[in-house]
Structures are given as C-alpha cells and as structure tokens.
Amino acid sequence: MILAWVGIVCLVAAAVVGVRWFVDRVDSLGRRKPFPWFGVGVFVAIALGALVPFFLRLRLEEQLASAASEVVGAPVEVHCQAFGEAFVDVGQELGYVRFGPDGVPERKTLIKRQQCRDLASYVRNPDEITREHVVAVHTLTHEAIHMSGVSNEAETECLAVQHNEQMARLLGASPEDARRLAVYYWEQVYPRMPESYRSDDCPGVAR
Numbered sequence: 440m441i442l443a444w445v446g447i448v449c450l451v452a453a454a455v456v457g458v459r460w461f462v463d464r465v466d467s468l469g470r471r472k473p474f475p476w477f478g479v480g481v482f483v484a485i486a487l488g489a490l491v492p493f494f495l496r497l498r499l500e501e502q503l504a505s506a507a508s509e510v511v512g513a514p515v516e517v518h519c520q521a522f523g524e525a526f527v528d529v530g531q532e533l534g535y536v537r538f539g540p541d542g543v544p545e546r547k548t549l550i551k552r553q554q555c556r557d558l559a560s561y562v563r564n565p566d567e568i569t570r571e572h573v574v575a576v577h578t579l580t581h582e583a584i585h586m587s588g589v590s591n592e593a594e595t596e597c598l599a600v601q602h603n604e605q606m607a608r609l610l611g612a613s614p615e616d617a618r619r620l621a622v623y624y625w626e627q628v629y630p631r632m633p634e635s636y637r638s639d640d641c642p643g644v645a646r
C-alpha cells in the first residue's frame with residue numbers, strides 16, 4: 440500500500456505543479472512562462488516507479504488467487520508480502536494461513552516476498568524447473584490445502600504434494616512440466632523437510 444500512496448501523492452503533486460503553471464502562465468509583462476517540464480516530469484517518473492510494481496503485484500495476486508481457489512474449491516485471496524511487511528517480518532514460514540479459534544482457516548493467505556517473486560518468474564517461464572520455482576509453487580499449494588481446512592502440517596504437506604501438478608497446470612505449465620515440478624518436489628525437497636512435515640505413508644508422486 441505504501442507504493443500506491445507514494446504513486447498517488449506524486450501524481451497529485453505533478454497535477455498541482457501543472458495547474459499552478461496554467462493559472463499563472465503569463466507574467467506581469469505579458470511574457471509566457473515555460474511549462475515546468477522538469478518538475479512535472481520528476482513527479483510523474485516517481486509515480487510510475489511506484490505504481491507499476493504495485494499494479495504488477497495486484498495482477499500476480501489475482502492470478503495466484505484464481506489458481507489457489509481452483510485447488511481449494513472455493514474463492515480465496517492471496518496476498519504477496521510487500522516491501523514494508525518483509526522488513527518487519529521475522530517468521531520462518533514461506534507462507535501463512537490464519538486459523539480461527541474454532542479451527543476454521545481464513546480463506547486468505549500471505550505468501551512471502553521472495554516466494555512471490557519466484558512465482559512471478561515461474562508464471563513467465565513455467566518450463567523452467569528450478570528449485571526456487573518448485574518451492575514457490577509448492578508453498579502456494581501448501582497454503583491452499585490449509586485454506587481448504589487442513590491444519591496438521593504432515594497431512595497438509597502430503598496433500599500439497601498430490602496437488603502440485605494441478606497447481607502448476609493452473610499457473611500455466613504444460614502437462615509434462617507440471618508433472619516434472621511435482622516429481623522434483625517429492626524427490627528432492629520433501630525428504631529434507633522437518634520430521635513434523637513428513638509422513639511415512641504419504642503416497643507421493645510417481646514419475
């Protein structure tokens with residue numbers, strides 16, 4: 440939100456500079472004053488620098504929410520951690536879903552800044568199966584499973600393993616690439632997860 444406000448304030452400042460020139464553009468001797476290109480230009484440039492990343496993030500959040508909603512089977516929201524939030528963040532998790540006191544999860548999730556960046560990169564290149572892409576897609580799947588009402592981590596993790604292929608497809612991967620991503624997570628990342636996230640009877644993903 441800080442970005443949006445910086446952008447709006449700078450647009451207003453650009454307009455103020457422009458309007459001030461317009462109402463007073465002829466001096467007392469009848470000479471035309473030049474348009475304040477520099478002042479207006481600086482404010483417009485800062486506004487674009489703030490608003491473009493803001494709108495890109497909104498678009499990414501919408502895309503991630505639509506994929507996650509499909510996996511959950513109900514409409515959910517995805518929020519990508521903003522710069523200011525990442526600064527004060529101390530948690531270890533890559534994503535987060537809040538559960539109410541009644542054990543019912545909220546239908547919205549927070550995805551950490553780095554994983555959102557990796558997801559943005561993944562949706563542009565879903566054929567690139569890097570560890571960062573795999574972990575970021577899985578983070579979204581994992582939080583989607585939480586939002587569907589599962590709180591136990593081992594159970595959530597195993598269900599997420601089963602849904603990574605679907606999530607990758609929803610984010611634009613081909614059937615083969617989606618399967619490769621799911622297999623990568625199951626074979627390379629899952630075995631290294633903390634004990635509380637694993638279960639011996641998780642069926643996993645076949646090649």
Ligand SMILES: [Zn+2]
Nearest residue numbers: 581585592595
């Ligand atoms: Zn979890």
